[in-house]
Amino acid sequence: MTTLARPSTDISADDARRIALRAQGFLGAPDRRAGVRGVLRRLGAVQLDTISVLARSHELVPYARLGAVGRKTVERAYWQDGASAAGPHAFEYWSHAACILPVEEWPHFAFRRRAYRARPHWHHELPDGVYEQVIKQLRAEGPLTATELGGAKKTNDWWDWSGTKVAVERALMYGEVVCVERRGWKRVYDLAERAIPDALLHDELDDTECLRRLVRLAGQALGVGTRADIADYHRLKGEQVDAVIADSGLVPVTVAGWGKPAWADPAALESAPRGRHRTTLLSPFDSLIWERARTERIFGFTHRLEAYVPKPKRVYGYFAMPVLVGGRLVGRVDPAREGRTLVARQVTLEGPKAVPGVAQALVEAASWVDCTDVRVERVDAPDLREPLTRELARLLA
Numbered sequence: 001m002t003t004l005a006r007p008s009t010d011i012s013a014d015d016a017r018r019i020a021l022r023a024q025g026f027l028g029a030p031d032r033r034a035g036v037r038g039v040l041r042r043l044g045a046v047q048l049d050t051i052s053v054l055a056r057s058h059e060l061v062p063y064a065r066l067g068a069v070g071r072k073t074v075e076r077a078y079w080q081d082g083a084s085a086a087g088p089h090a091f092e093y094w095s096h097a098a099c100i101l102p103v104e105e106w107p108h109f110a111f112r113r114r115a116y117r118a119r120p121h122w123h124h125e126l127p128d129g130v131y132e133q134v135i136k137q138l139r140a141e142g143p144l145t146a147t148e149l150g151g152a153k154k155t156n157d158w159w160d161w162s163g164t165k166v167a168v169e170r171a172l173m174y175g176e177v178v179c180v181e182r183r184g185w186k187r188v189y190d191l192a193e194r195a196i197p198d199a200l201l202h203d204e205l206d207d208t209e210c211l212r213r214l215v216r217l218a219g220q221a222l223g224v225g226t227r228a229d230i231a232d233y234h235r236l237k238g239e240q241v242d243a244v245i246a247d248s249g250l251v252p253v254t255v256a257g258w259g260k261p262a263w264a265d266p267a268a269l270e271s272a273p274r275g276r277h278r279t280t281l282l283s284p285f286d287s288l289i290w291e292r293a294r295t296e297r298i299f300g301f302t303h304r305l306e307a308y309v310p311k312p313k314r315v316y317g318y319f320a321m322p323v324l325v326g327g328r329l330v331g332r333v334d335p336a337r338e339g340r341t342l343v344a345r346q347v348t349l350e351g352p353k354a355v356p357g358v359a360q361a362l363v364e365a366a367s368w369v370d371c372t373d374v375r376v377e378r379v380d381a382p383d384l385r386e387p388l389t390r391e392l393a394r395l396l397a
Contacts, residue, residue: 009253011264016224016255017298018273021327023223023265024288025065028275036062036069036077037089044217045099045234046078047285048092050185051307053319054335054342054369058100060283064324068368079181088195092179092187093172095234096290105217106196110203111210113175126170127163134167135176135191143180143190175203211236212244219250221287223273224264225294232291258297281321281333281361289322289329301329317346325357333362341373342366347388348380355384359391372396 011019021027024043031038039062040046049057059074078090078100090100093109101109134149141148150164161169168189171177178195179187192201205213218233219225225233230250231241250263282289284305289295295303303322306314317334324330331354334346342365349358362374374392379385 009251011224011253011255011262011269013255013257013298015273016258016262018327019223019264019268020225020288020298021223021277022273022275023221023268026278026280026288026324027273027327030066030278032066035066036074039065040078040090040100041102042221043287044105044221045095045101045287047096047287047290048098048100048182049285051319054281054321054337054365056185057283057285060281061286063368064280064282064286065278068364075181088178088180091195092182096232096287097235097285103196104200105213106200107202107205108210108213108217110175110205111207113173113203114207116173122170124161124166126166130163131167131170134164134171138168138177138189138191142194143188145183145186145188147186149189208244211240212248215241215244215248216250219248219263220265220267222265223268224253224255224262226258226260226262228260229291229294230263232294233287277325277327279325279357279360279364280323281335281365282324282329284319284321288324295329299329303329316348320346320348323354323358323361325354325361330354331358333358335365337369337371338375340371341375342369342371344374344376346378346380347376349384349388352384352387355387355391359388359395362392363395 018027025039043061046058046061051057054060055063055071058078059071062069062074079088089103091103091106092098093101094112095101137149138144146165146168149168151162153162153165168177172179172189175192177189178192180190180195181188214234214236215230218230221233222229227238227241230245231238245263249266251266251269253262253264255262284303289303292303295301301322306316306320307318316332320332320334322329322332331347331349333344336343336345342362344362347358349355366372366374374396376385376389376392379388
């Protein structure tokens with residue numbers, strides 16, 4: 001494969017796939033010195049989710065790129081400055097979804113904070129005086145969880161928030177309050193004036209400058225993408241992307257077979273995407289596969305989270321994790337844990353060649369979560385069950 005020259009606007013589909021993999025940290029030597037914090041800055045956003053099977057998604061994302069980094073190390077890297085606990089390196093806000101974001105990007109979400117402040121309708125009513133009381137309490141006692149502020153829910157219904165929870169979430173959207181970490185999966189809130197460094201604590205950037213920055217960041221994290229890919233990364237509107245993409249620093253390219261205009265990070269075109277491919281299980285919420293149409297276009301792989309699909313209608317399993325091997329998605333594993341055993345409740349393989357890589361990914365994941373054995377319950381292609389179990393036994397021996 002030849003080096004990709006800047007003047008060229010034509011990219012093969014294979015090069016586009018490799019560019020995307022390198023941009024997302026799956027091609028080439030992992031930067032373990034930069035570690036989890038480096039992964040966060042490279043991706044620009046790491047999605048959070050309540051589901052925990054092997055681990056929570058924000059832990060799976062750096063694991064997939066770096067290998068067996070400790071789960072406590074992950075949490076410290078996101079929120080604290082090593083042993084000094086000098087303050088957060090990240091904050092939680094609405095990006096692609098609820099995401100951990102690098103703290104230096106705080107100014108670039110001013111456009112979204114302004115939009116929330118101007119929002120006329122909300123799902124929850126805000127009782128009189130509660131907002132002011134929450135701010136007063138955080139100033140006096142923070143950082144605090146919603147429970148510590150007075151309770152998160154009125155009833156056991158998930159969406160039946162208390163007035164306190166409504167107020168603190170509204171303050172978070174407005175930018176007066178920041179989620180500075182998760183404690184037992186509960187958000188820990190503090191005043192932005194205390195949590196965000198003074199140099200970053202402002203909403204001075206206008207919408208155009210914010211959007212230009214986020215479009216550029218999305219392009220860098222994707223390597224190459226269509227308008228829809230770039231918009232989806234931080235959940236921007238198509239017209240917002242259109243307004244700034246010409247001045248974002250991304251360059252227009254044509255990718256063979258995509259059938260749509262695309263843009264690339266110019267740095268991604270300066271050298272051929274070569275290096276060692278990572279073999280790993282992927283969280284269904286991994287930014288490599290966030291956008292279903294993009295995943296199908298690049299990998300020829302249909303990805304859908306089935307956790308919220310009724311069990312009888314599931315095809316691949318509750319938390320089916322795509323398996324990345326050799327730069328391609330070669331199967332899925334729906335995992336569980338039983339004591340020290342990682343259970344592959346359902347395995348889907350894209351043919352016999354996928355067996356060694358899927359077995360390797362399973363064994364590495366088992367070791368990461370302190371499991372000493374792997375048990376396979378079901379393989380969609382019955383003739384591949386015996387080769388898979390044999391390869392697992394060899395790797396575990």
